[in-house]
Amino acid sequence: MASSSLFNKSVTSLSGIGAKRAELFNKLGIKSIADLVYFYPRTYEDWSVVTKIENLEFGENACIKAVLATPVESICISGGRILSKTTVYDDTSTINIVFFNNRYIGNMLSVGKEYYFYGRVTYENYGAVIISPTFAPVESGVKIRPIYRQTAGLPSKSIEKAVENALKLLPDVVKDSFPEQVRRTFGLCGLKEALLNIHFPSSHEMLEAAKKRLVTEELVVLNLGMRNLKNNNRGECGVKITTDYSEDFEKFLPFKLTNAQKRAVSDCINDITQSNAPMNRLVQGDVGSGKTAVAVSVSYTVVKNGFQAAFMAPTEILARQHYDTFCKLFENTHINVGILTGALKESEKKKIRQQIADGELDLIIGTHALITDKTDFKNLGLAITDEQHRFGVAQRARLLSKGDNPHLLVMSATPIPRTLGLIIFGDLDISIIDELPPSRKPVKTVRFFSNQRSRGYKFIRSEVEAGRQAYIVCPLVEDGELEDVVSVEHYAQELMANVFPDIPVGLVHGHMKADEKEEVMHRFVTGEISVLVATTVIEVGVDVPNASVIMIENAERFGLSQLHQLRGRVGRGSEQSYCILVSDKDNQMTKERLDVMCSTNDGFKIADEDLRMRGPGDFFGERQHGLPQMAIADFADTKSIELSQKIADYILFAYKDLRNDELRILNSEINRLFDNGGHNIMN
Numbered sequence: 001m002a003s004s005s006l007f008n009k010s011v012t013s014l015s016g017i018g019a020k021r022a023e024l025f026n027k028l029g030i031k032s033i034a035d036l037v038y039f040y041p042r043t044y045e046d047w048s049v050v051t052k053i054e055n056l057e058f059g060e061n062a063c064i065k066a067v068l069a070t071p072v073e074s075i076c077i078s079g080g081r082i083l084s085k086t087t088v089y090d091d092t093s094t095i096n097i098v099f100f101n102n103r104y105i106g107n108m109l110s111v112g113k114e115y116y117f118y119g120r121v122t123y124e125n126y127g128a129v130i131i132s133p134t135f136a137p138v139e140s141g142v143k144i145r146p147i148y149r150q151t152a153g154l155p156s157k158s159i160e161k162a163v164e165n166a167l168k169l170l171p172d173v174v175k176d177s178f179p180e181q182v183r184r185t186f187g188l189c190g191l192k193e194a195l196l197n198i199h200f201p202s203s204h205e206m207l208e209a210a211k212k213r214l215v216t217e218e219l220v221v222l223n224l225g226m227r228n229l230k231n232n233n234r235g236e237c238g239v240k241i242t243t244d245y246s247e248d249f250e251k252f253l254p255f256k257l258t259n260a261q262k263r264a265v266s267d268c269i270n271d272i273t274q275s276n277a278p279m280n281r282l283v284q285g286d287v288g289s290g291k292t293a294v295a296v297s298v299s300y301t302v303v304k305n306g307f308q309a310a311f312m313a314p315t316e317i318l319a320r321q322h323y324d325t326f327c328k329l330f331e332n333t334h335i336n337v338g339i340l341t342g343a344l345k346e347s348e349k350k351k352i353r354q355q356i357a358d359g360e361l362d363l364i365i366g367t368h369a370l371i372t373d374k375t376d377f378k379n380l381g382l383a384i385t386d387e388q389h390r391f392g393v394a395q396r397a398r399l400l401s402k403g404d405n406p407h408l409l410v411m412s413a414t415p416i417p418r419t420l421g422l423i424i425f426g427d428l429d430i431s432i433i434d435e436l437p438p439s440r441k442p443v444k445t446v447r448f449f450s451n452q453r454s455r456g457y458k459f460i461r462s463e464v465e466a467g468r469q470a471y472i473v474c475p476l477v478e479d480g481e482l483e484d485v486v487s488v489e490h491y492a493q494e495l496m497a498n499v500f501p502d503i504p505v506g507l508v509h510g511h512m513k514a515d516e517k518e519e520v521m522h523r524f525v526t527g528e529i530s531v532l533v534a535t536t537v538i539e540v541g542v543d544v545p546n547a548s549v550i551m552i553e554n555a556e557r558f559g560l561s562q563l564h565q566l567r568g569r570v571g572r573g574s575e576q577s578y579c580i581l582v583s584d585k586d587n588q589m590t591k592e593r594l595d596v597m598c599s600t601n602d603g604f605k606i607a608d609e610d611l612r613m614r615g616p617g618d619f620f621g622e623r624q625h626g627l628p629q630m631a632i633a634d635f636a637d638t639k640s641i642e643l644s645q646k647i648a649d650y651i652l653f654a655y656k657d658l659r660n661d662e663l664r665i666l667n668s669e670i671n672r673l674f675d676n677g678g679h680n681i682m683n
Contacts, residue, residue, distance in 0.1 A: 006034035006169065014165045024154040025162070036166040039159070040198055040214070040632050041146035044207070045118045045134060048143040054092035056121045056128065063118045064130075065138060066090045072099075072106040088117065095121075096129040114138045118145065144201045163199050170195065177217060177666040181654070186647055188213045198632075211632070212640075217669075218633040219644030224651070224658065225670045237278035238404025239381040241305045244269050249300040252332055253293070260435035261290050267431045268298045272382075272407050279407035285433030286603035287568025288440055291411045292322065294433070295384050296329050298409060303335050303362040307381025307406075311365045312399055316341050316514050317521050318386065321543060323365040330363070340366035340375065343514050349374075371398040384409045413568065414561055414607075434604070442601040443571040445579040447555070447594045456551050456580045457499050463549050463578075464503055464530045470549040471569055472533045475557045491553070492533040500531055509535040536562065545573030555581035555597075556590045560610035564603050589613065611638070 009032055012022045022031075030036055051062040066088035074084040084099040086109065097117060099105045109115070119133030134157065136142045148159040174192040176183070183190065189197075194213040201207035246265050250257060257265070264283050271279035285291045299309040311326070313319040323339040330337055338361040340352045349369065355361045359378035369375065380403030385396055400406060410428065448456055460470045472495070474488040492507040506529035508520045517537065523529045525544055536558075550570045555563060563581070570577040581594055596609045633640065651663065658667050 006037065007032045009033045011036060011162065014162055017162060024151055027151045028149065033166045033169055036163050037170070037195055038631060039148065039163065042149045043147045045145040045147060047116050047118055047145055052092045053090050053095050056095070058121055058123055061118070061120050063116055064090065065114065065116055067114045068109050068111050069094065071111055072109055074106060096127060097133060098129050098131050100132060116142065144204070144207060146199050167196060167199060175665055177669045179662045182647065182651060185650065186643070188216060215633045215637065215640050216644055216647065218631065219640055220647050221666070221669045221673050223644050223648040225674050228670065236276050236405065237407065239307055239406050241272040241302060241381070243305060244273060245301040245304045246297050249297050252329060257293060258290060258435045258437055260433040261294055264294045264431040264433055265297045268294070268409060269301060271429070272302070278405045279409065280428050281408070282410045282412065282428040282430045283433065284412050284430060286436065287413050287565065288572060289433040289436055291413065291433060292325060295409060295411060296326060299363055299382060299384070300335070302382040302407070305381070307379050308359065308361070308377050309363045309382040309384065310370055310377065310380060310399060310402070311363065311384045311386065312370050313365065313367060313386045316343050316367055316518060319365050319367050322386070326363060326365060335362045336360060337363045337365065340364055340369045342367060342369050343518070371395060375402070377402045379403070380406045382407045382409065384411065386411050414565065439574060440571060441576055443567055443577045443579050445567065445581065445598045447581045447583065447598055450582060450584050453582060456582065460531065460549050460551065461500070461503070468548040468575060469524065469527065469544065469546050470531050470551070471547060472531060473550065473552045473566055474533065474535060475554050488533055488535050495531065495533060503531055504529045505531045505533060507533050508537055510537045536566065543572055548573070548575050548577045549580070551580040551582060553582050555583040555594060556585040560593055560596060560606050563597055564606045
């Protein structure tokens, strides 16, 4: 291999790639030879199973091994397009092959020569046909064909050729980020073998071995990198907390903390009193598990030690709810609580900001207004973010920048599968509140088809007549976005006019102005509105203990975790609560998902099922912006995540320190991934 790194060698050094073609590669993020090597196929065509022509089935993808029977004939058709046609045969039958807009295809195929053709079998006016198949001469020996993400003017086949040439430039020995001891212990193939077989596998077994190696490496690098962030990213804390006041605070509470809440409080107090490093802790608990009480207790200790605490909520409504809660819990103390949101008048915001800067306010509840340049704290000791998945890492960092490396407490009511939590929140210590207060009753959940909706309305009416309230949730706001989804506005009008003309019905959705939403929610909280029709704007909303029913329309359109969050709007009082899922979709996936909702109230079980069925998208939200981009790893692959965790643990145990010389390449991989999302291949 040349002395310069393959990362420094441009793709233009490969045959057939000039400046113009290099621009196309750049669109795919490929600038160097190494970028090509690490540009993994998005899928594969399996040419290892050959189907006889007489056994082809319409609509199926298949590989045939056939001889070109006739020369390629090309004609011009409408729109200036070129249609090219030929016929091929094997020992069972013949079939037509058609290509569109490939002016060179006649030079690429020779009569009498045998090829593999792979494509979808369809039926045209002139009989059975395979349209625009991929192909290769039989003597090429291709069995499993890589298919790459492409861009206009740069088809997968051209990328395949470039990758093939790039792989020839790999050195005889590619230095491996995993020491041999690690590879042997966990049954991983070498890096060069993995790179060759991820692109051009000689068998399915070799492909699986390559995937296992590359996926595992990527997750191990991410895992170790996130641990490094947790250990090293913020230095020494400028906030010295010496006295624990949590037991004193419990005396003010009108209820008893659960054992899980006490453990979470204890975790936080130990973090802030026993170490010079700032606390970085996530308190994760199901809807209604009492995370706010944990935050209030920790805030009390911080404030009693002479520092300020800031609590950032994702919405105006939620900030106001927390403000009311904190004020009630602190009314018998000398702690001053304030609120700062964008909806306040400018004169009010100016006054609150001055009180924050002067230290007159001990605890400040707010929205994003807390992190604007105009807001300065006198001595911020604790930063709390509620509904962690709604805030990006950058927003969290801006709040922390308001103090001298203050302690950080983040809270989430979105249960994250434990394996995924190790990755997404690897830079945070985690406390899990896995116990609900004894007063909470599980929400009874049923599934209705739309022809049973009137039963749901009848039940809602009976609950309202008994003095309780209800939510009805619709997925969309405006008509016409999806034909089979009734918009929330039209739905609300129908309820007001025909279903509940004698019952106060309210409407709230994300397109309303903040003060309009605030007004409607306030009327619902005070009981002026009995039935609230809403979009998912209520997913993170106010606490209305009197609400006992939630009916969710088109339930199949929501992820399980989101359905669980919505269901958490009820079941907050002493009365039995109910969730009605309305859906006419009856495919197997929908049935499985809604059955899960009807069978359990355990958010962690639901999260595990959501991850299995839908992948990790629902769990990331803004948090994903803080993670490096993965090239091949899939966060829904829990087995690989668990294996990577074991390997990371083993590496730290066996080598003690990532600065160990045997881990030099692995360490550079970590730096490269977290610096710019790249990979490393050594000289």
